[in-house]
Amino acid sequence: MSRERAVALIREGKRFLVTCHVRPDADALGSALGLAALLRLLGKEAVVYSQDGVPPNLSFLVGSPDVLPTSPEGNFDATFVMDAAARVLVPVLPPSERSGPVVVVDHHAAHDGFGDVIVREIDACATGEVVLRMWRDLSGEPVPREAAQPIYAAMCADTGGFRYPGTTGDTMRIGAGLLDAGVSPWSVASHLFERWPRERMALLGEVLRSIEVHLEGRVALVCVPRDAFNRTGATDEMLEGMVNYGRMLEGVVVAALLWVPRTASASRPEIKISFRSDGDADVAAIAVALGGGGHRVAAGASLTTNMEDAHARVLAALRAQLDGSS
Ligand SMILES: [Mn+2]
Structure with missing residues (x-):
């Protein structure tokens, strides 16, 4: 199972690049920020990069000020590309000798096969939910708030506020755990769905x-x-x-x-x-x-x-x- 390969790469590596599809939405950027926060909790170094930066409506995501708008220097033990179902959505990545294996984490039903490792779990309501499954494999620790907020936002966005048919009992149980970690549901929902210019x-x-x-x-x-x-x-x-x-x-x-x-x-x-x-x-x-x-x-x-x-x-x-x- 590809998630096991991704988890092994995390266990073995020290420094990771985490990025997401171009023109990022809340699931793409939220799952990237959440994964990076969890990697740091494991004592790893994680650099978050978004080719199109952070859209103003997503600047409320915890960790967004640290997102780099250009592909960073240095070598990585693996590069994670979040929520990218197709090659055309993948940002410019460092050359393969610097990026390490490219791990695509996704939940879309259709995928064009891009990536060295593909963690594609179509029963997940959002890529953010797949990140939490990876975390469960890696650690028994609860999710800290700095990771919980962007992942909750990812799930809230892709389920239309926990309404769409992809919303399962697991979605709600996982969401509940994120609220227990200190996420404010109204803050996330109002930033995602309201506050219109x-x-x-x-x-x-x-x-x-x-x-x-x-x-x-x-x-x-x-x-x-x-x-x-x-x-x-x-x-x-x-x-x-x-x-x-x-x-x-x-x-x-x-x-x-x-x-x-x-x-x-x-x-x-x-x-x-x-x-x-x-x-x-x-x-x-x-x-x-x-x-x-x-x-x-x-x-x-x-x-x-x-x-x-x-x-x-x-x-x-x-x-x-x-x-x-x-
Ligand atoms: Mn998604």
Whole structure:
């Protein structure tokens, strides 16, 4: 079992690099910070590196001030890459003679095989939960607060606040242990899900006003033109999660959000599309039909076209999937 190999590398080594996928979310960065704190507790040296730094909304994670934005110098006995399901998500790593074995720790169902050691446990609700399993293998000690807070944040984020179907009894038991270690659940949840900049709230207003309902109420679709970002001052990143509002409508089985990223231009038009399912509809199939991909309940695609054409193609793909005809 790959976790055993990773644990052996930790036992034998002294100095480790811990990093996570590019454009890190709370599970990626939280599990990296948690693992680093646990390694230090074992008397090891751990350096945390995030190629895209620490996003402002994740700066509440304990340990985040010590995250390096560039690949550090020196030799490592192993390099851990947290929550990275695909090679394209892996940051620039030191050359293999300095990095040591590359250990990917992940919980995604699909993985492209990158890494010398792959600790992929798809029954874990978050990569943070896999870190705690590694800790259980390594030590009988309780988890200290400096590790508990980022790992709790990782689990809270990936379960949508302990709500999604991946939330198990174990998730709650592990979460309870982290609260016992001194984590403040409201501090973590409010940092993860609230505390929005005004620009983001204004963008949400635009999104809510733009919800269209199609296919006898089964589809909620929102188009976000570049103007919406310009009017509100919101960044592309602030759109994160807003596709879910369409899904909240009674009767909606698929929500789609189409938006123009800042990288689009007149000479190279681009529409990004996010899909969310109510749990029954398979949005991965819809995304694949549009050249994209993802999971059954969350998927996406990108089209090199304008909004009008993208809108028509997305609706056609949705109709084909939901009605079984095209
Ligand atoms: Mn994750």
